[in-house]
Amino acid sequence: RKEVEQDPGPFNVPEGATVAFNCTYSNSASQSFFWYRQDCRKEPKLLMSVYSSGNEDGRFTAQLNRASQYISLLIRDSKLSDSATYLCVVNRGGGGSNYKLTFGKGTLLTVNP
């Protein structure tokens, strides 16, 4: 089983659509969870952290279910500028207090006019 597995995509949606991304992770000792976005040939950029209680940031809602090792991201009212690859990222925690991020392969989203 892959450490972090995402919907393979790609997703093509019209502007204004709601789109959901799903992700599962295999290491139950994982400590923290994130969604990043990556534009073509650019660096990953943090979109939001994901908490067990669920969290929302404007049009974006993230959920974490530790029992089923499942993470989700919902984008409402999608914009053209949301077009990117969405990366599910899990921190296994390094030695001490370091990050040791494990990335999913990403799901490409294209929002069409």
Add this chain to the structure above:
Amino acid sequence: EPEVTQTPSHQVTQMGQEVILRCVPISNHLYFYWYRQILGQKVEFLVSFYNNEISEKSEIFDDQFSVERPDGSNFTLKIRSTKLEDSAMYFCASSDRGQIGELFFGEGSRLTVL
């Protein structure tokens, strides 16, 4: 807004040559990282560095790789004898408080090995 800067943005080298990729982390950050992304594949952890030593490294980070913080501002990744499969985008990242602070990535250095 403070940012992580990387040079060069693109380097082309012959197989077997040594390559040094440079990074300037955000100035008050203490934790430094290198990740890489082979074209079309996922981002992969290489190494973390704190207090002037390697904290953790992945299986990818073999004896051909080394990191250094030579002058308190630069953070470098050296590949001693490049192989074709080292062709990738290499991302430097830094954080101020380890896993508590946000991790910031640089724009990456694209390495092409011929």
